[in-house]
Amino acid sequence: MELILPILISGTAVAIAAGYLGSFVLLRRMALVGDALSHVALPGIALGIMFHFNILIGSLTFLVLSVIIIWVVEHKTKLNVDTLVGVLFTLALAIGAILSSGEELLDSLFGNISKITNADFWIIIISSVAIVLALLILTRKLLLNMISKDIALSLGMKPHVIELLFLLIFALTVAIGIKFIGALLMGALVIIPAATARNLARNFKNYAVISVFMGAISVDFGIIIASLYNLDAGPVIVILASAFFFLSIFFKKR
Amino acid sequence: MSILEVKNVSVSFGGQMIIDGVSFALEEGESLAIIGPNGSGKTMLLKAILNSIKYSGEIIKTGARIGYVPQKLDIERNLPLTVKEFFSLTRTKKLNENYTDNHVLEFVGFGQEYANKKFSELSAGEFQRILIAATILSKPNLLLFDEPTASVDVAGQETVYELLHRLQTKENVALILVSHDPSVVYQYANNVLCLNQSHKQVCYGAPREILTPEGFKNLYVSDHDNHHDLYVGDYNHHHH
Numbered sequence: 001m002e003l004i005l006p007i008l009i010s011g012t013a014v015a016i017a018a019g020y021l022g023s024f025v026l027l028r029r030m031a032l033v034g035d036a037l038s039h040v041a042l043p044g045i046a047l048g049i050m051f052h053f054n055i056l057i058g059s060l061t062f063l064v065l066s067v068i069i070i071w072v073v074e075h076k077t078k079l080n081v082d083t084l085v086g087v088l089f090t091l092a093l094a095i096g097a098i099l100s101s102g103e104e105l106l107d108s109l110f111g112n113i114s115k116i117t118n119a120d121f122w123i124i125i126i127s128s129v130a131i132v133l134a135l136l137i138l139t140r141k142l143l144l145n146m147i148s149k150d151i152a153l154s155l156g157m158k159p160h161v162i163e164l165l166f167l168l169i170f171a172l173t174v175a176i177g178i179k180f181i182g183a184l185l186m187g188a189l190v191i192i193p194a195a196t197a198r199n200l201a202r203n204f205k206n207y208a209v210i211s212v213f214m215g216a217i218s219v220d221f222g223i224i225i226a227s228l229y230n231l232d233a234g235p236v237i238v239i240l241a242s243a244f245f246f247l248s249i250f251f252k253k254r
Numbered sequence: 255m256s257i258l259e260v261k262n263v264s265v266s267f268g269g270q271m272i273i274d275g276v277s278f279a280l281e282e283g284e285s286l287a288i289i290g291p292n293g294s295g296k297t298m299l300l301k302a303i304l305n306s307i308k309y310s311g312e313i314i315k316t317g318a319r320i321g322y323v324p325q326k327l328d329i330e331r332n333l334p335l336t337v338k339e340f341f342s343l344t345r346t347k348k349l350n351e352n353y354t355d356n357h358v359l360e361f362v363g364f365g366q367e368y369a370n371k372k373f374s375e376l377s378a379g380e381f382q383r384i385l386i387a388a389t390i391l392s393k394p395n396l397l398l399f400d401e402p403t404a405s406v407d408v409a410g411q412e413t414v415y416e417l418l419h420r421l422q423t424k425e426n427v428a429l430i431l432v433s434h435d436p437s438v439v440y441q442y443a444n445n446v447l448c449l450n451q452s453h454k455q456v457c458y459g460a461p462r463e464i465l466t467p468e469g470f471k472n473l474y475v476s477d478h479d480n481h482h483d484l485y486v487g488d489y490n491h492h493h494h
Contacts (some may be wrong), residue, residue, distance in 0.1 A: 029330060145342045147327050150306050154322035155344065155392055173266075198334055203372070207334040 004227050007113050010121050011219040013128035014177050015189065018034070019215030021173045022194030023208040024166070025041060028146045038174045038186045039089045042096025045178065046110040049100060055108070056123055059178050063171035072165050086123075111182030111234040113223065120179055127176045128151040134169050142166060145202070164208040171206050180218075181234040192241040214244055257282050257396055257428050258303070261263040263311035265298050272298045273309070274453045278445070282395065286421055287461075290449035297325065298431040299449070300398045305429070309414050314451035321394030321427075323385045325402045331373050337384055338369040340472040358387040362417060378402070382414060390421065396428045397421065401435075415442050436465055 011192030041059035066088055073079050097105060106117065106133075135142070141162050145152040150158045177186035193214035194207075201207030222237030258280040265273040274297040280286050288296045302309040304322060319466045341355050355369050362383040376384060382402065389397060399418060412420075419442045421427050433439055439446050440461050448457040448464065 027333060047455065080378055140343050146329060147333075147335075147340075147343075148324050149328055150301065150304050150324055151322050153304050153306050154394075154398070155346070156319040201334040203336040203370075204339050207321075 002225050004223060006234075007116060008220055008223055010116060010124040011113070011218050011223055013253055014180050015193075015215035015219040016212050017128040017131040017162075017173050018186070019197075019212040020132055020168060020187045020208055022190040022192075022215070023143055023197060024135070024146070024212040025170070025190055026110045026194040026198060027143075033123040037063065037066065037089075037170060038183045039093040039096075039176070041174060041178050041183050042105075042108060043092050043099060045183070046096050046099030046104070048176055049104050054123075056117065056120060056175055056179060059183075060175040062078065063159050063175055064168065066092070067164075067167040067171045071160075071167060074163075075160055099153060106116060107182070108178065108241060109184045110232060111178065111180050111185060113180055124176045124180070127172055131169055131173055131176075135166070138162070138165060138169075181237060185238050188238045189219070192238070192245050193218065195242070196219045196245045196248040199245075199252040214241065218244060219253075255282060255316065256280060256317050257311070257316055257400075259314040259316075260299075260303070261297070261312040261314070263302055265295070265302055265307060265309045265312060269306045269415055273302065273449070274455075275311070276447070276449070276455045278447050278458055279432065280396070280428050282443075283422060283430065284444045285419075285442060286478050287431045287433050287443035287446045288449065289436060289439055291451050292434075293450055293455045294369045296449060297400055300400055300430065300432060303398060305338045307357075313349035315396075318396040318428075319388035319394045321392055321397040322373055323382070323389055323397070325400045329445075331381065333373045335373050336369070337371050337373075337376075337377040339382065340367075340373070341388055341391055345391040346393050352480075353391055353393065355391075360391060360420075363412065365439075383417070386414070386417065386421075394427060396430070397429045398432075399466070400432045418442070429490060440465060 005193075017077070040053050041063050044058035044060070044062030045055045047060075048055030069088070070085060073084050096108070100108065141152070141157055144155070145157060145159050145162045152159050152162070173190065174183075177189060180186075181189055192213040197207045197210035198216045200210050218237050218241035222240050223233050226233040226236045256279045258355055260278050262269065262274060263276045268298060269473045270453060270470050276295075276299060278286065288299060290296055298307065300322070301307045303313055303315075304320065305313075337359075341358070345388075353447060356366050364380070364383065364387075368380075368384070373381070386399075399414075399416070401414075416431055416436050418431065422429050431438070431443065443461055446457065446464050447455060447482070450456045
């Protein structure tokens with residue numbers, strides 16, 4: 001058990017950040033963007049492995065880059081963003097596949113918690129705290145901007161800037177989740193706990209808290225079960241989170 | 255003094271004119287109704303004033319604190335968000351020590367129990383009043399009200415227009431109302447501005463001077479062919 005304690009701690013940190021972020025993502029039905037975004041990290045991961053630098057840094061670089069490209073395209077050109085996200089995602093997946101070996105690719109797609117280093121641990125903890133703080137500070141602006149961009153504008157907010165900040169927070173969250181649960185499954189850790197919370201919540205505060213809680217217990221029990229039965233943690237976490245979601249349907253509030 | 259001056263403002267999307275050369279001025283505490291057929295650019299004119307879309311021409315706001323009541327939200331209304339939480343998003347901290355949730359709820363005709371209602375528990379008419387209440391919390395001196403296409407009033411209460419009129423007279427809030435209903439305009443607006451189907455300003459002045467049978471004919475008869483007008487009706491949904 002001692003060996004998995006750092007993993008449990010960093011896993012909980014990722015889950016809290018992802019669960020909180022998810023409660024915003026789900027409001028805006030940005031689920032698909034989030035999913036595509038997590039795949040964009042793959043070339044960064046592959047480059048990190050090839051040139052021996054931290055893959056977290058590599059994936060974050062690619063994520064931030066794509067977020068900025070998406071944002072610029074959305075606001076400065078007339079190109080269709082959904083199409084671009086689709087193209088970027090497939091391109092990134094293809095480049096990632098060419099650059100990495102089979103085993104590495106599997107690790108980056110589904111995560112490998114046994115490979116979390118001391119440096120990773122601290123990067124994950126510090127980033128998670130930063131993500132939660134940033135979301136707390138921006139809550140009012142993020143919510144109002146999602147509810148009605150024009151109301152936000154009328155109150156002197158800057159919707160474009162808020163959107164960019166949100167996408168950057170999104171990118172950082174995906175980056176810290178990739179080593180842990182993998183690029184394919186990180187989207188699930190953002191979306192599923194929030195979807196569960198949405199079925200149970202009475203108000204927004206409640207919704208964010210339940211989302212964080214659902215994420216955390218899925219990750220913690222997932223890691224424990226995986227270590228007991230010698231399974232990969234990522235898939236177990238997602239299966240648990242999905243089980244909670246299906247249970248929540250029976251308790252659904254209007 | 256004019257709180258808002260709009261000078262020769264035009265908006266176009268993909269080569270199509272949405273608003274073609276609109277000019278007007280609004281004094282403090284005055285109300286202006288914008289009328290015209292669907293797709294004539296009424297909502298877009300509000301969005302230009304909000305700086306939400308690109309326009310040519312000049313829009314000068316002098317000391318204006320804008321409150322905006324949209325036709326609909328950007329997302330579906332089945333949010334896990336209560337009325338109280340929504341109020342906390344629009345409340346302006348500095349300006350309104352005297353404004354509490356209960357005050358604004360009372361102003362729009364609701365009891366305190368509405369504070370804990372979720373968005374999904376409100377009818378369309380109730381929700382519109384909540385939007386107005388939330389706007390009051392930001393203490394605007396210029397309120398832009400975009401009337402939903404479908405009538406959504408709550409039975410047995412004062413109309414939304416009476417409510418807005420009360421806001422105008424009590425708080426000296428200038429109003430711009432987008433409306434489909436000429437009788438509303440007649441009762442509540444100091445001035446009226448008409449847009450026709452080819453997005454041009456075809457009248458501007460006091461309602462009793464403007465809303466003559468002849469004026470209406472100008473407004474609803476288009477100088478384009480009917481075929482074109484079918485498309486114009488959809489602009490409101492396309493700007494995102």
